[in-house]
Amino acid sequence: xxxxxxxxxxxxxxxxxxxxxxxxxxxxxxxxxxxxxxxxxxxxxxxxxxxxxxxxxxxxxxxxxxxxxxxxxxxxxxxxxxxxxxxxxxxxxxxxxxxxxxxxxxxxxxxxxxxxxxxxxxxxxxxxxxxxxxxxxxxxxxxxxxxxxxxxxxxxxxxxxxxxxxxxxxxxxxxxxxxxxxxxxxxxxxxxxxxxxxxxxxxxxxxxxxxxxxxxxxxxxxxxxxxx
Amino acid sequence: xxxxxxxxxxxxxxxxxxxxxxxxxxxxxxxxxxxxxxxxxxxxxxxxxxxxxxxxxxxxxxxxxxxxxxxxxxxxxxxxxxxxxxxxxxxxxxxxxxxxxxxxxxxxxxxxxxxxxxxxxxxxxxxxxxxxxxxxxxxxxxxxxxxxxxxxxxxxxxxxxxxxxxxxxxxxxxxxxxxxxxxxxxxxxxxxxxxxxxxxxxxxxxxxxxxxxxxxxxxxxxxxxxxx
DNA sequence: CCTACCGATCGGTAGG
DNA sequence: CCTACCGATCGGTAGG
Numbered sequence: 001x002x003x004x005x006x007x008x009x010x011x012x013x014x015x016x017x018x019x020x021x022x023x024x025x026x027x028x029x030x031x032x033x034x035x036x037x038x039x040x041x042x043x044x045x046x047x048x049x050x051x052x053x054x055x056x057x058x059x060x061x062x063x064x065x066x067x068x069x070x071x072x073x074x075x076x077x078x079x080x081x082x083x084x085x086x087x088x089x090x091x092x093x094x095x096x097x098x099x100x101x102x103x104x105x106x107x108x109x110x111x112x113x114x115x116x117x118x119x120x121x122x123x124x125x126x127x128x129x130x131x132x133x134x135x136x137x138x139x140x141x142x143x144x145x146x147x148x149x150x151x152x153x154x155x156x157x158x159x160x161x162x163x164x165x166x167x168x169x170x171x172x173x174x175x176x177x178x179x180x181x182x183x184x185x186x187x188x189x190x191x192x193x194x195x196x197x198x199x200x201x202x203x204x205x206x207x208x209x210x211x212x213x214x215x216x217x218x219x220x221x222x223x224x225x226x227x228x
Numbered sequence: 229x230x231x232x233x234x235x236x237x238x239x240x241x242x243x244x245x246x247x248x249x250x251x252x253x254x255x256x257x258x259x260x261x262x263x264x265x266x267x268x269x270x271x272x273x274x275x276x277x278x279x280x281x282x283x284x285x286x287x288x289x290x291x292x293x294x295x296x297x298x299x300x301x302x303x304x305x306x307x308x309x310x311x312x313x314x315x316x317x318x319x320x321x322x323x324x325x326x327x328x329x330x331x332x333x334x335x336x337x338x339x340x341x342x343x344x345x346x347x348x349x350x351x352x353x354x355x356x357x358x359x360x361x362x363x364x365x366x367x368x369x370x371x372x373x374x375x376x377x378x379x380x381x382x383x384x385x386x387x388x389x390x391x392x393x394x395x396x397x398x399x400x401x402x403x404x405x406x407x408x409x410x411x412x413x414x415x416x417x418x419x420x421x422x423x424x425x426x427x428x429x430x431x432x433x434x435x436x437x438x439x440x441x442x443x444x445x446x447x448x449x450x451x452x453x454x455x456x
Numbered sequence: 457c458c459t460a461c462c463g464a465t466c467g468g469t470a471g472g
Numbered sequence: 473c474c475t476a477c478c479g480a481t482c483g484g485t486a487g488g
Contacts, residue, residue: 031286031457037411038486040472043483047277047364047365049277049278050277050365052481052482052483053482053483053484054482054483058301062457062458063457063459064458064483064484065457065458065459065460065461065480065483065485066458067477068484069457069458070457073483073484074483074484082322090343091271115455117487130417135418136275137275137278170438170476171437171438172434172437172438173434176426176431176438177434178437178476179415179416179419180412180434180435180438181357181412182415183413183414183418183419184408184409184411184415184417185410185411186414186418187407187408187410187414187415188407188411190360190363190411191407191411198404203404203433205371206400206401206404206405207408208441209399209400210398210399210400210404210405210408211438211439213441213442214441214442219466228385239484259473268465280465280466280467281466281467281468282465282466282467290473291473291474291475292466292468292474293467293468293469293475293476293477294473294474296467296468296469297473297474298473300468301467301468302466302467302468303479405473
């Protein structure tokens with residue numbers, strides 16, 4: 001049995017003050033999530049500035065002032081969208097990295113690329129596109145926490161790119177490779193149509209074909225990996 | 229002597245109503261350009277929505293309502309920024325393409341890439357970044373003319389990419405290659421710092437190193453490149 | 457979380 | 473191109 005022993009938290013065993021509406025209680029934590037989800041969708045469709053807090057409220061059946069019961073400002077809502085998105089994206093990348101850790105570096109990269117495309121385009125993923133497109137509306141103080149998540153996200157890629165470069169299958173400065181690779185993938189939010197002709201798998205394949213160079217031939221007869 | 233014989237225009241030989249300030253007269257056509265330039269700069273810095281028509285007016289020393297003497301709406305100003313930017317960008321790409329037409333396909337591509345980076349990052353080039361970032365605020369009817377310019381711009385790339393693919397130096401579907409290549413380059417508007425460590429030349433070199441594959445070896449025995 | 461509301465801002469216009 | 477202004481919208485708040 002794991003028992004939470006967080007020193008803070010005044011042990012809210014029994015409800016205080018608020019009438020015991022169990023149905024509403026159950027929703028309670030979800031209302032905030034509903035707002036974030038609706039905000040993500042609307043921000044993605046129309047942009048942050050063009051979306052009003054009234055739009056977001058209406059999308060979840062609230063009155064115009066009610067979002068401010070959950071969030072201090074419209075910008076805080078945007079921060080929440082980005083943070084939730086990055087937290088989820090990071091989890092997905094971590095899961096993928098673990099699943100494929102025993103495979104070849106090339107296969108690992110393909111898996112990460114595919115996961116990244118899914119983070120951008122999979123069902124219910126408006127969060128990261130919003131982050132990518134609306135990054136500049138936030139001030140540095142507001143993006144501190146998100147930056148930490150982004151660093152962790154990118155951290156999963158660098159060693160892989162380095163090992164592929166060591167194998168001669170990737171060329172150029174690894175830092176630039178990563179930036180250009182993310183650029184190529186992230187830019188899909190400007191042109192890719194999920195209902196269109198190409199699939200995410202085809203996109204991932206194309207990336208690999210374009211970027212991965214042939215394995216250098218072994219020097220001597222029996223060399224197995226390129227070096228030795 | 230070229231004499232304007234435009235049937236319309238009631239021949240404004242002598243100034244009517246307005247006092248004959250010749251200096252102001254000389255600026256007349258430039259005021260509009262001033263507005264477009266100021267708009268580009270401000271749109272780039274703060275985004276379209278966050279920039280007010282008052283900001284733009286102030287930037288060129290006008291009163292708040294005066295931009296609407298030159299432009300019907302704020303959106304029209306954005307259209308003008310994009311159109312001017314694309315017209316200039318297209319001219320630059322055309323000039324480059326002509327200058328290097330006798331060089332190898334690889335050199336031609338490198339030249340185009342470098343020019344594109346200059347369109348994005350050279351002095352006074354806020355126009356295209358604005359276009360790339362604010363594309364979605366315009367309705368399809370407003371982007372018709374710009375789309376034609378974009379098609380022409382991209383038209384300069386496709387045959388080159390095709391010939392590089394035929395040489396085996398570029399891999400994957402040419403359409404996707406172009407999209408991913410533009411993506412990688414355009415995404416620099418999100419991270420590149422013109423005052424930073426890397427130069428535009430280094431960026432262009434990195435792109436070539438990453439994307440271009442080794443030339444396939446000749447079929448017959450005397451292989452000259454990687455083998456023997 | 458709703459009701460009722462404020463204060464500021466902003467695109468745009470009439471009229472010269 | 474300026475003066476003076478309108479009308480609407482919008483983020484946010486008090487008070488329950």
